[in-house]
Amino acid sequence: xxxxxxxxxxxxxxxxxxxxxxxxxxxxxxxxxxxxxxxxxxxxxxxxxxxxxxxxxxxxxxxxxxxxxxxxxxxxxxxxxxxxxxxxxxxxxxxxxxxxxxxxxxxxxxxxxxxxxxxxxxxxxxxxxxxxxxxxxxxxxxxxxxxxxxxxxxxxxxxxxxxxxxxxxxxxxxxxxxxxxxxxxxxxxxxxxxxxxxxxxxxxxxxxxxxxxxxxxxxxxxxxxxxxxxxxxxxxxxxxxxxxxxxxxxxxxxxxxxxxxxxxxxxxxxxxxxxxxxxxxxxxxx
Amino acid sequence: xxxxxxxxxxxxxxxxxxxxxxxxxxxxxxxxxxxxxxxxxxxxxxxxxxxxxxxxxxxxxxxxxxxxxxxxxxxxxxxxxxxxxxxxxxxxxxxxxxxxxxxxxxxxxxxxxxxxxxxxxxxxxxxxxxxxx
Numbered sequence: 001x002x003x004x005x006x007x008x009x010x011x012x013x014x015x016x017x018x019x020x021x022x023x024x025x026x027x028x029x030x031x032x033x034x035x036x037x038x039x040x041x042x043x044x045x046x047x048x049x050x051x052x053x054x055x056x057x058x059x060x061x062x063x064x065x066x067x068x069x070x071x072x073x074x075x076x077x078x079x080x081x082x083x084x085x086x087x088x089x090x091x092x093x094x095x096x097x098x099x100x101x102x103x104x105x106x107x108x109x110x111x112x113x114x115x116x117x118x119x120x121x122x123x124x125x126x127x128x129x130x131x132x133x134x135x136x137x138x139x140x141x142x143x144x145x146x147x148x149x150x151x152x153x154x155x156x157x158x159x160x161x162x163x164x165x166x167x168x169x170x171x172x173x174x175x176x177x178x179x180x181x182x183x184x185x186x187x188x189x190x191x192x193x194x195x196x197x198x199x200x201x202x203x204x205x206x207x208x209x210x211x212x213x214x215x216x217x218x219x220x221x222x223x224x225x226x227x228x229x230x231x232x233x234x235x236x237x238x239x240x241x242x243x244x245x246x247x248x249x250x251x252x253x254x255x256x257x258x259x260x261x262x263x264x265x266x267x268x269x270x271x272x273x274x275x276x277x278x279x280x281x282x283x284x285x286x
Numbered sequence: 287x288x289x290x291x292x293x294x295x296x297x298x299x300x301x302x303x304x305x306x307x308x309x310x311x312x313x314x315x316x317x318x319x320x321x322x323x324x325x326x327x328x329x330x331x332x333x334x335x336x337x338x339x340x341x342x343x344x345x346x347x348x349x350x351x352x353x354x355x356x357x358x359x360x361x362x363x364x365x366x367x368x369x370x371x372x373x374x375x376x377x378x379x380x381x382x383x384x385x386x387x388x389x390x391x392x393x394x395x396x397x398x399x400x401x402x403x404x405x406x407x408x409x410x411x412x413x414x415x416x417x418x419x
Binding site: 002057058061062063064065066067069070073076077082083084085087089 | 288289310311313314315316317318319320321322323324327328330331334335338339340
C-alpha cells in the first residue's frame with residue numbers, strides 16, 4: 001500500500017460541484033456493466049467521463065478476473081473516456097477501499113462524470129451510497145417475489161431505480177412493487193423507477209434525464225457538499241481499516257492469537273489506545 | 287502487498303479465447319489481478335487499456351496467424367506512448383520459426399500450446415519482480 005500516494009491524493013479537492021459522481025449497483029448479471037457502457041457512451045459525446053469498475057477478488061488467492069471492460073470495449077478508443085478496473089481487494093461493501101482516492105484523482109484530471117460500478121451486490125452491499133452523489137439500484141425481473149422490494153439494505157439506498165432487461169416477463173410486476181417502495185423516500189426526492197433494455201440502448205435517454213434531475217436537485221438543496229463530506233469520511237474509515245487489515249493479514253494467526261490481549265503484549269488495548277489518541281487530538285485541532 | 291496486474295488481450299480477428307481465459311484464470315489463482323479485454327481488439331485499444339489500467343504486463347493471445355504484425359505493433363505503440371515499462375508476452379498457435387523474430391521485436395516470451403500454466407505464472411512473477419528492481 002503506497003501510503004505516500006494516498007496522502008497526496010487526499011489533498012486533491014473532492015468538492016467540485018460541476019462533477020457528478022454516479023454509483024451503479026445491483027445483483028450479478030443484472031446488466032450493470034452494459035448499462036454503464038451505455039451511460040458512458042452517451043455522456044462521452046459532450047463530456048469527459050471516467051468509469052471505475054469494481055469486481056470481486058478471490059478470498060483465497062487475492063487474485064481477480066476483471067471483466068467489466070469487455071462490455072465497454074467499443075469505448076476504449078474514445079479520448080473522452082477513462083476506464084479503470086478495480087478489484088475489491090477484500091472489501092465486503094461492494095467497492096474498493098481506495099475508491100474515493102481514485103475519484104479525487106479523476107475529478108482533478110477534468111472528468112465531469114464519474115461512474116462507479118460496484119461488484120454484483122446482494123442485499124447489504126450499501127457502501128456505494130456513501131460515495132456517489134446519485135445511486136442507481138439496478139433490478140431485474142423475476143429474482144424474487146415483491147417482498148424482496150420491501151427489504152432493508154440495498155433497496156433503501158436507491159436515488160433512482162432501474163429495471164433493466166425490462167423486456168422480460170415480470171417487469172410490470174417489479175415496476176409496481178418498486179413504485180410502492182419508492183414513494184416514502186428521503187428528503188423530498190421521489191425515487192423514480194426507470195425501465196431500460198441496456199443491451200439495445202432502450203430507456204437510456206430517460207435514465208440520463210433522471211440522473212441529471214437528481215444532480216440538479218442535490219445542488220439546489222445544497223446537499224452535494226454534504227455528500228462529498230460523507231465520501232471523505234468514508235475514505236478515512238475505509239483506508240484506516242484496510243491499512244490495519246492488510247498489515248494484520250501478514251502476521252501469522254498463532255502469533256496474533258497469542259498476543260491479542262495477554263499481559264506482556266496487549267495488542268487489542270494498544271490498538272484501541274492508538275485510535276482513541278488520534279480521535280482525541282482531532283477534537284483539540286477543532 | 288500490491289497484486290501484480292496483467293492485461294490479457296485478444297488482438298485481431300479470431301474468435302477463440304479459450305486459451306486466453308485459461309491463462310487468465312491461472313494468473314488469478316496465483317493472486318494476480320487480470321483484466322480481460324474480450325475479443326477482437328486493435329493494438330491501439332489494447333495499448334490504451336494497458337495504460338489506463340496501469341498493468342505490469344500485457345499477455346496477447348492470437349490464433350489467427352497474424353501474430354507477426356499484431357504483437358510487434360503492440361510493443362511499438364506502448365513504446366510510442368512512453369509505456370515501455372509495460373512488458374508484453376504472447377501465446378497461441380505460433381510456429382517455432384516465428385518466435386525468434388517476435389522476441390527480437392521486443393516480445394518478452396512466447397508460449398505455444400502445451401505450455402504448463404505454472405511456467406507462465408512463474409514467468410510473469412519473475413518478469414515483474416525484475417522490472418521493480
